[in-house]
Amino acid sequence: MQQIRRFFTKKTFVFSIVLFILVILVNFAMQYANLGLDKFEKRFMFLLDNNIRGFIPLILLAIAQAIVLINGSIDLSIGNLMGVVAAFLVTQYSKDDSIARFLQVFVMAIGIGVLAGALNGIFVSLVRIPPFITTYATSFVFSGIAMWILPRPGGNMPEIATTFYRTMLPLGLPMGMWIILIIMLLWLVFRNTRFGAHMYAIGGNEKAAFTSGVSVIRHRMSVHMIAGFLAAFAALALVLITGSSDPRIGATMTLDSVVAVVLGGTPMSGGIGGVVGPIFGVLTLGFVRNIVGFANVDTWVQPLVDALIILVALASPSLIRLILKQARK
Amino acid sequence: MAQNLTSNDIVKHFAGVTALSSGCLTANSGEVVALIGANGSGKSTLCKIITGVVAPDEGQLLLNGTPISFSTPVEAIKSGIAAVYQDLSLIPSLSIAQNIWLTREPMSGIFIKYRTQRKRTQELLDLFADTMRTSLTPDTLVNELPPDEQQIVEILKAVSTNPRIMILDEATSSLDSRQVDRLFTLIGEWKKQDKAIIFISHRMVEVFRIADRITVLRNGKTVGDFDAKKVKEKDLINLMVENAKEHLEKTGTSIFKKLRETVLKVTNLRTQRLQGIDFEVKKGELLGIAGLQGQGQSDILHSIFGSIQFSGTIELDGRDHQFKHTSQSMAKDIALVPGDRAKEGLLMRLSILENLMLPSWRKYGLPLNTGKAKKDAAKTSQSLKIIMADLNMPVSSLSGGNAQKVVIGKWLQRNPRILLLNDPTKGVDVGTKAEFYDLLKDLCKNGTTILFYSSDDEELVGLCDRVLVIRDGMIRKEIPRSKLTLSSLITASVTSSEETAHATD
Numbered sequence: 001m002q003q004i005r006r007f008f009t010k011k012t013f014v015f016s017i018v019l020f021i022l023v024i025l026v027n028f029a030m031q032y033a034n035l036g037l038d039k040f041e042k043r044f045m046f047l048l049d050n051n052i053r054g055f056i057p058l059i060l061l062a063i064a065q066a067i068v069l070i071n072g073s074i075d076l077s078i079g080n081l082m083g084v085v086a087a088f089l090v091t092q093y094s095k096d097d098s099i100a101r102f103l104q105v106f107v108m109a110i111g112i113g114v115l116a117g118a119l120n121g122i123f124v125s126l127v128r129i130p131p132f133i134t135t136y137a138t139s140f141v142f143s144g145i146a147m148w149i150l151p152r153p154g155g156n157m158p159e160i161a162t163t164f165y166r167t168m169l170p171l172g173l174p175m176g177m178w179i180i181l182i183i184m185l186l187w188l189v190f191r192n193t194r195f196g197a198h199m200y201a202i203g204g205n206e207k208a209a210f211t212s213g214v215s216v217i218r219h220r221m222s223v224h225m226i227a228g229f230l231a232a233f234a235a236l237a238l239v240l241i242t243g244s245s246d247p248r249i250g251a252t253m254t255l256d257s258v259v260a261v262v263l264g265g266t267p268m269s270g271g272i273g274g275v276v277g278p279i280f281g282v283l284t285l286g287f288v289r290n291i292v293g294f295a296n297v298d299t300w301v302q303p304l305v306d307a308l309i310i311l312v313a314l315a316s317p318s319l320i321r322l323i324l325k326q327a328r329k
Numbered sequence: 330m331a332q333n334l335t336s337n338d339i340v341k342h343f344a345g346v347t348a349l350s351s352g353c354l355t356a357n358s359g360e361v362v363a364l365i366g367a368n369g370s371g372k373s374t375l376c377k378i379i380t381g382v383v384a385p386d387e388g389q390l391l392l393n394g395t396p397i398s399f400s401t402p403v404e405a406i407k408s409g410i411a412a413v414y415q416d417l418s419l420i421p422s423l424s425i426a427q428n429i430w431l432t433r434e435p436m437s438g439i440f441i442k443y444r445t446q447r448k449r450t451q452e453l454l455d456l457f458a459d460t461m462r463t464s465l466t467p468d469t470l471v472n473e474l475p476p477d478e479q480q481i482v483e484i485l486k487a488v489s490t491n492p493r494i495m496i497l498d499e500a501t502s503s504l505d506s507r508q509v510d511r512l513f514t515l516i517g518e519w520k521k522q523d524k525a526i527i528f529i530s531h532r533m534v535e536v537f538r539i540a541d542r543i544t545v546l547r548n549g550k551t552v553g554d555f556d557a558k559k560v561k562e563k564d565l566i567n568l569m570v571e572n573a574k575e576h577l578e579k580t581g582t583s584i585f586k587k588l589r590e591t592v593l594k595v596t597n598l599r600t601q602r603l604q605g606i607d608f609e610v611k612k613g614e615l616l617g618i619a620g621l622q623g624q625g626q627s628d629i630l631h632s633i634f635g636s637i638q639f640s641g642t643i644e645l646d647g648r649d650h651q652f653k654h655t656s657q658s659m660a661k662d663i664a665l666v667p668g669d670r671a672k673e674g675l676l677m678r679l680s681i682l683e684n685l686m687l688p689s690w691r692k693y694g695l696p697l698n699t700g701k702a703k704k705d706a707a708k709t710s711q712s713l714k715i716i717m718a719d720l721n722m723p724v725s726s727l728s729g730g731n732a733q734k735v736v737i738g739k740w741l742q743r744n745p746r747i748l749l750l751n752d753p754t755k756g757v758d759v760g761t762k763a764e765f766y767d768l769l770k771d772l773c774k775n776g777t778t779i780l781f782y783s784s785d786d787e788e789l790v791g792l793c794d795r796v797l798v799i800r801d802g803m804i805r806k807e808i809p810r811s812k813l814t815l816s817s818l819i820t821a822s823v824t825s826s827e828e829t830a831h832a833t834d
Binding site for chain 1: 418432436443
């Protein structure tokens with residue numbers, strides 16, 4: 001019993017994987033029921049590809065959020081930060097831009113993301129305003145900037161890039177899967193650096209980390225900048241799918257990113273977690289919404305069902321722990 | 330290289346309170362110097378100044394003759410001074426290895442060499458082999474360790490910096506005897522390696538076992554420095570308490586004691602800190618709980634109040650009660666006045682009225698009879714002589730002493746039968762203390778039973794009918810009123826065995 005308990009408390013992403021498998025089975029069962037066997041078989045890869053590619057922006061945001069949360073901070077501006085970068089991208093690009101021009105603008109976009117993250121970082125770590133307040137305030141700043149850049153939905157994307165992103169199946173596997181694979185590899189590297197190790201230390205006990213000589217201010221500042229960096233990539237992934245942007249597009253994604261992280265088993269208290277959980281958290285969240293979409297329920301019921309499933313999913317780990325605790329007595 | 334650390338006349342004030350007025354301490358290579366003193370004599374403050382955790386207000390710190398001042402503990406570590414602190418500085422969610430090597434991880438390029446880190450941690454853990462659980466590995470998380478093993482990790486963390494001067498601040502307080510033996514063997518080896526060791530402990534036996542020299546602090550002042558072989562335990566204790574005035578008049582409530590029945594009986598009480606406590610309290614008795622800080626005294630009070638988990642039996646009027654929630658004990662007219670008033674006792678931004686009424690609103694019906702509540706609150710505040718502008722002012726506008734009166738007042742509203750006091754006079758001015766003592770006496774006369782834990786030994790001597798001295802989670806001595814003096818109390822708190830405690834009676 002002790003071992004099961006330790007397994008669940010230590011490997012926090014286990015629960016999200018179980019839930020994920022359940023959800024993915026239901027999702028494809030419903031798509032299968034809707035399409036019939038023939039069509040489903042033919043279009044399986046297409047469906048998988050489309051599904052996962054759609055989740056990539058939120059996956060990137062959730063990873064950004066996970067890093068910030070592990071560090072003991074929070075970023076409530078991440079969605080709108082992404083909105084700013086997305087607005088910048090679609091207003092700078094035109095339909096027939098070259099690859100070189102595409103990359104040039106994107107490098108600038110990364111700069112904007114990192115700069116915006118640094119703004120959060122300065123207030124959180126140097127001025128020591130609670131991150132919850134700071135990033136809530138900057139989220140409105142970013143939202144304003146996005147509307148200033150892109151007053152109404154629209155904009156352009158280079159067709160070279162969008163076609164590439166939408167149709168490529170490297171080695172026959174969906175593009176989204178490759179991106180997830182690359183993210184996981186990079187995480188493995190990051191996790192084994194001193195910076196990565198100190199991230200957990202600060203989130204675990206800020207005061208003890210400081211006494212041990214970790215430069216907390218500089219570190220937390222960097223973490224917020226990394227979050228901005230990742231948000232820029234999220235913006236790119238988003239506009240590559242849609243081909244245009246909406247200044248308000250990021251608003252709902254902030255809380256989704258927090259939900260995905262918690263769904264993936266990373267607590268909001270900091271010090272533990274990783275990116276595997278959040279990735280599965282986003283996939284679960286996305287497939288749940290797919291299922292609700294396929295279920296042919298009234299439109300007004302959708303958010304309700306959606307929210308209920310999320311609530312149950314969020315409560316389950318605590319419930320399991322509670323049951324295990326009772327069982328031990 | 331021979332090391333010599335000297336601190337001269339260090340002065341440190343904390344918000345108007347003088348923690349150190351003349352702290353002098355010398356540590357030499359190949360020598361163990363023990364720093365001893367009663368509660369609040371400034372031992373920990375002196376250590377924190379040496380290691381750069383707090384900055385001194387005045388005085389000089391010399392390392393090998395050169396003045397030094399550290400603004401962070403890291404600078405001290407770089408100069409070869411490492412400390413093991415009382416309050417643990419570990420990160421619970423990280424592994425033993427990660428904690429020990431934090432910021433000093435073995436690196437290969439940008440990557441941490443986890444295998445090397447693990448190996449080095451294992452080598453350190455081997456120093457304490459056979460005194461810890463066998464299942465312990467470098468990857469075990471710190472939050473899975475019991476307090477003694479956490480303490481050992483803390484010691485190993487200091488050892489891993491390979492210091493030339495090592496400070497052990499109460500490092501043995503949570504270790505068992507085998508672990509202490511092992512630590513002392515290691516200290517012996519460090520001495521041979523020409524390290525200087527500053528050893529702080531409340532256990533006299535340990536001090537005499539390990540120390541070469543003993544420095545005594547009293548009220549923030551260094552009052553003596555002795556060769557450990559040439560000084561007697563009794564003389565040291567006298568020096569620790571000398572001139573301490575027993576100025577509190579002894580006016581007890583003892584005359585009532587014989588007539589009353591037992592209200593509370595505690596048998597084999599165990600918590601994380603307590604190792605089996607048995608005692609009885611009679612109606613109207615004022616029972617003191619004494620001992621050095623952090624020996625588990627608060628746990629006794631919290632167990633009775635039902636605010637922590639415990640095992641053992643607590644009988645109230647002869648009937649077994651296991652309170653799982655404070656509302657149950659409150660229903661039985663038990664009240665607990667917490668020590669940390671800002672954290673546990675008051676809602677700082679709410680009004681005095683609301684604070685006073687918080688546990689008693691139930692009495693005032695629906696809708697609340699605020700007129701009556703106001704009248705009652707006014708009565709309480711008058712009887713407690715709370716100095717305030719208005720009942721509707723926030724508690725944060727009150728001085729420390731007055732704020733503490735509100736904490737007590739809010740429980741007096743409920744007319745408790747048993748009052749549990751958890752170091753209630755900390756940071757309270759002398760005048761308020763005197764009023765507070767009168768109040769306790771009155772309550773006892775009216776039949777209220779009081780359990781009084783205090784870190785101020787003088788007030789226990791002045792007030793209590795009986796005092797239980799707690800050390801390492803056990804009752805080491807029960808001192809009746811007739812034998813209660815400041816020196817008997819301190820002797821029982823610091824001496825390490827029953828025998829010596831009796832000898833110095």
